[in-house]
Amino acid sequence: MLSTLLSMMSDGQFHSGEKLGESLGVSRAAVWKSLSRLEKEGFPIQRVRGKGYRIPKGAVLFDLDAIQQHLPTDIATYWQWHLYPSIDSTNAEAQRLMASAGGHQPLVCIAEQQSAGRGRRGRTWVSPYGQNIYMTLVEPFSNGAQGLEGLSLIVGIVLADTLESCGYPQVRLKWPNDLLLENRKLAGILIEIAGDLTSDCVAVIGVGINVLMRAEAGAQIDQAWTSLLQAPGQGELDRNKLVATFAQKLLLAMREFRRSGFQVFIPEWEKRDAWLGQSVSVVSGANVLNGVHRGISERGALRLQTAEGEMLVSGGEVSLRVNNAP
Template structure:
């Protein structure tokens, strides 16, 4: 990424008008080059640039760029103690891939990777995660455990439960959870989780939790998404929280939850997950490869497995093997 382009975006992030003369002086450009450079920068970052005669240039929508110091200051003492490393990238392929790489090099529990934009963001089952600059949240968090990777089968439900609770605490009707790792609001996708595990078969192991949360993404920026989606701004309206304050709130919950999961497993999170279950008691369709299994969603088991009432009785399905879709609506 061009450092001057990033500096220009930081200058315009406040949404106010900045004169061409001031920009030319600050960045060592000729007046004639200012518009061309700004337009090229806005196109590269996928931002809407407005030129106003006699006033200068501004972004159509202000940006709150991520700031490590502001995030740390908003954490509690316990949160800061659990947070061992906080990296913020203007541009990266994938925060999860970066943190898996750092984990292999020995990065400690509590390492966090954030990005303003991803070029190779990933969802479940190899799907692309649309990741425009500065308008969403792309966060990955590393935690290490002394036990075998097989003990992490319920981790996605634990993480989903604490995220739903944290977002629910923002003051409006909260999101629902779709097994095993999607957060919905009014049946539209608000956020997704991607959990990746590595380690020895008998332990130790490490877990990287990736979170993609739609914050202020416009319809144009989300046009490549192939399913109904929504954003936190749509959900909260005028009560919308700032990005750095939101990161701190979510990190506080996630760090505490991953620490607790290592000591107590899934059990303390199950009641919270069930309280947000999106499709409990509804007819659903499960996809396992090319197979389609229909039944009634009967909740989740003590190990986090999906319970499905079928014509053959109650069956269980493990995370990572199936996709859950309501029969009567489009795929979520």
Template structure:
């Protein structure tokens, strides 16, 4: 999802909505007007109890309109994530690669919870999704804005044997897989920014965060965390520190469940074959989508800054930067890429 500054992070929570709140959301998700009486009949409560539940939706950042004499309407509707719906749209060859798939209503961080699962011996082939993250994590210590039901926050756990060197370039291959998933829905102008961002029309659409666990020289595990903007509320714009875009702007009407299924169809086979293939087989596809190919850029680490012409990546996924006529390779997720003479991306 779109990043924001660390001091803007909200307090961590982990819960399901429970009670009648989730069923109430499901009833209102169509965006149509529902009378308090009809809602109460379905939920088995009084109209007053319905009204109290509606007030709780404000804590999720959802706007409910009251129309006098008619009832209540969830502004804009809501496309709720659903585990059976996702599984039902997966390709036949993907299903054997998928372990448990869980959908949280609210969670502090899907990556954090997946790391805990991996450290306890579980987590391989598992997928966690959240309608809302309250302490989502991004690169360089940033948190990630995740309004309820406004995007896709997903973490995938995977175990590898052979050490962390097998995972070189993995975040770039994830970017290619995401671009291919978006292409299934004819999303236009999708590009990739080294090392882990998906852009659309010159703005950030999605980000990838990989986190490692275990023995980095032998058996290790990785969490692939992805945040993708689908329909961010206008109020979110003030808290985002970079140019961003969501799918509603360029390709409205895409089902979140269908997109998650497409993402898993691309990502899970890639993860299964990656130890043998490595990044080399993904290099050409990544470079074809490179947002800054041939552009003058600056690369910033914690202590140094290099400027030159971006020349793609090598077979390990390292960035190639032409400086004074010589190409140099740069590794490491701690590097940030900025076009020369412009604000941070």
């Protein structure tokens, strides 16, 4: 019932509980109970006496049929699609699905909620129900892990391009795998490599995007963050459309990556690089490197201009911080 209820309300207008109940064949109390449970988990529901309930335009639950309807048939059928109401981690589930199938087939895992969502450097990814995008795509490669250098940056470029095409032109990239909006974290990427690291392998591409979260839902997050709901302007909030747009653009980018490598993507990254030319610090454990961010190399490494000359810093367990942040 909840999915149907939100679809009925997805026009962004106020709807009375009584009329919603009549349309669904349930009582007004049943409508109130369903929406109250969702509201307790942080879902952005506005209620006004005499008007009823309102949710942001496009705020619906995931629907695989709806996602695939937004895709050309050849792209929709390229992956095996898996949708879960709740899961520990979409990356972990993707690994389990690969193990049970005994092969490296392209697949997508999407969840309404994660109980153990993971980011880089062991961080927890806060994952409330029905509000954000928690998604993992499995993509096979045949040239080993070394041939995947720069992959996380390509995923970032595709994600930024997706959001720009959906009404969010202000999104910027932070090396190696974060997206920022107004200097606050909007999305993150976690890529894990499985299989033979020297030959046939798969990239397990985890993506998290804050879509409908409000401040109270992200109280546990220990860094400045934002969501599409809080972005200036009126961009797309339908997560089904966002997922479909991203999946289509990513598949096309992976084909180009196989043909031409990472180098052709460098201009697109640097066009959106949030901190290009700025004084930054690269933190790895207790070690800190200071310098000026000069861009990225042909392999996706950070070019850091230090007092001793230019250094190349690879991704991994490092953190990039801008030195003149307020």
